Amino acid sequence: MISKFIGPESRALLRIAVPLIAAYLAEFAMFVTTKMVVGKLGYHELAAVGIAGDLCFEVLVILMGLLSIVGVLCAQSEGAGNKKEAGLAVRQGMIISALIGIPSMVLIWNLDIVLASTGQDPLVVELAGPYLHHLSATVLAVLFFAVFRNFVSALSKPTVVMIISIVAVVVNYYLTLILVNGGFGIAAMGVAGAGLATSIVSWLMVVSLIFYVYKTPSLRGYGVFAERWRFDPQICREIMVLGLPVAGLVSLEAGLFIATAILSGIISAETLAAYEVVMAWVGIPFVVALGIAEATMVRVAHSVGRNNLQGARRSGMLGMTLGVILLIIMIIVPLGFASYIIDIFIDHEDSGTKVVSLLATELLAIAAIFQVFDGLQVTAARALRGLKDNVAPLWIASFGYWVLGIGGGSLLAFMFNMGGIGLWWGLAMGMMTTGSMLAWRFNRISRRAISRAAV
Numbered sequence: 001m002i003s004k005f006i007g008p009e010s011r012a013l014l015r016i017a018v019p020l021i022a023a024y025l026a027e028f029a030m031f032v033t034t035k036m037v038v039g040k041l042g043y044h045e046l047a048a049v050g051i052a053g054d055l056c057f058e059v060l061v062i063l064m065g066l067l068s069i070v071g072v073l074c075a076q077s078e079g080a081g082n083k084k085e086a087g088l089a090v091r092q093g094m095i096i097s098a099l100i101g102i103p104s105m106v107l108i109w110n111l112d113i114v115l116a117s118t119g120q121d122p123l124v125v126e127l128a129g130p131y132l133h134h135l136s137a138t139v140l141a142v143l144f145f146a147v148f149r150n151f152v153s154a155l156s157k158p159t160v161v162m163i164i165s166i167v168a169v170v171v172n173y174y175l176t177l178i179l180v181n182g183g184f185g186i187a188a189m190g191v192a193g194a195g196l197a198t199s200i201v202s203w204l205m206v207v208s209l210i211f212y213v214y215k216t217p218s219l220r221g222y223g224v225f226a227e228r229w230r231f232d233p234q235i236c237r238e239i240m241v242l243g244l245p246v247a248g249l250v251s252l253e254a255g256l257f258i259a260t261a262i263l264s265g266i267i268s269a270e271t272l273a274a275y276e277v278v279m280a281w282v283g284i285p286f287v288v289a290l291g292i293a294e295a296t297m298v299r300v301a302h303s304v305g306r307n308n309l310q311g312a313r314r315s316g317m318l319g320m321t322l323g324v325i326l327l328i329i330m331i332i333v334p335l336g337f338a339s340y341i342i343d344i345f346i347d348h349e350d351s352g353t354k355v356v357s358l359l360a361t362e363l364l365a366i367a368a369i370f371q372v373f374d375g376l377q378v379t380a381a382r383a384l385r386g387l388k389d390n391v392a393p394l395w396i397a398s399f400g401y402w403v404l405g406i407g408g409g410s411l412l413a414f415m416f417n418m419g420g421i422g423l424w425w426g427l428a429m430g431m432m433t434t435g436s437m438l439a440w441r442f443n444r445i446s447r448r449a450i451s452r453a454a455v
Helices: 002-039 043-079 083-109 111-117 122-154 159-181 191-215 217-222 233-267 269-305 309-329 332-336 338-345 353-386 391-415 419-454
Strands: none
Touching: 002 043, 002 122, 002 159, 002 191, 002 269, 002 309, 002 338, 043 083, 043 111, 043 122, 043 191, 043 233, 043 269, 043 353, 083 111, 083 122, 083 217, 083 233, 111 122, 122 159, 122 191, 122 269, 159 191, 233 269, 233 353, 233 391, 233 419, 269 309, 269 332, 269 338, 269 353, 269 419, 309 353, 309 419, 332 338, 332 353, 338 353, 353 391, 353 419, 391 419
C-alpha cells in the first residue's frame, strides 16, 4: 500500500522540485559568478562584494520568507478547486511586496554604514559602498519575481522559472564581465558594475515571468490580471499573520550567517575571504534542498486543501527523506574536491591567499557535515509551513541558531582561540540541533492531526 503511494507521490514532488532546484541553482550561480569575476580583482574585492552581497541576500530572503505564504495560500486554493482565491493571493502579495520593498531599498543602499560600525577592514567597507548602491535597485524585482514564482510553483508549473533563471545566469556573467572590467565602449566600473549587472538582470527576469503568466491561456482562469488590483484587508492580514513568524524564522537563519560573516571579518580579512569561498559551495546543497523543500511545502499544503492529512504527512516525510539522502551523497564534493572549489575564486598570485586557501580547506570539511542538517532544517521548516505551523519553529530556530550556533561558535572562536574554525563548528552544532528538532516536530504534529481527524 505504501509503495503504491510513494511512487506517484515521489513523481509529483520531483515534478515540482527538479525545475525549482535548477532555478535556484541558476539564481545562486548569479552570485557565484559575480564573486568569480570580482575575486580576480583581489581578495579585498572578493570580501567586500561577498559580505555586502550576503547582507543584501539575507535581507531579501527574510522578505521572501514572508511572501512564501502566497505560495501556501495558492496551493491550498488549488487543492480546494478555488482558482480565484489563488489569483487574489497573488495580487495581495504584489501589493505587500511594494510596501515592504521600498524601505528595504533604502536599507540596502546604506548597509555599508552597518559594515563600518562592525569593525570591518576599512578597505572592504570602502569597496562595498558602490556595489550596494547599485544593488539596491534589485529589491523590488526580486520580491515581485518571488510572488509569481510562488504562484506558478503552487500550480506545479515551475519549469518557466527554471528556463528564465538559467538564461539569466549567462546574461549576468557576461554583463558583469563587461561592467566590472570594461568593454564594448563601456568604462570599467569595478565592484559597482557587479551590483548594476545584478539589478539589470533581476528586472529582466521578473518582466519575463509576468509576461509568461499574462500570455499563458491555462493561467487566465485565476484572474491574476483580469480582476481589480485593490487592497484586500482579510487576505493581506492572513499573509502577514502567517508570514511574520516565517520571516522571523528566516531572519534567525539569515542573521546566523550575517553574524558569522561579520565575526569572520572581525577576525581578519583573510578569514572573511575564506568564509565567502566556503559559502559559495554551501549555497549549492542548500538551494538543492530548498527546491525539494518548496516542493514539499506545496504538496503538504495541497493535501491540506483537499483535507487529506495522511497525504500531507507522507509528503512531508518523503521530502525530508529525499533531501537528506541527496545531501549525504553531495558530501563527496567538499571532502574530495576542496582545492578545485578554492581555485575558482582565489588568484594565487595575490598576497595573503595562501592563508585563505588553507583556512577554506579546513572550513569545507566542517561544511560537509553542516550541509546535511542545513538541508534537513529547511525542508522540515517548509513542511511545517504547509501545515501553517509557524510559531513553534521560530523558538526552535532561536535556540539552535543563536544559542548553539552563534553563542557556541563565538565561544570557540574567541575564548578558545579557534578563529574561523570555531565559528563553523558552532554553525554545525546549531544546524544539527535545529534540523533534528524541526523534523521531530513535523512528525509529531502531523501524526496528532491525523489522530484528531479520525476521532
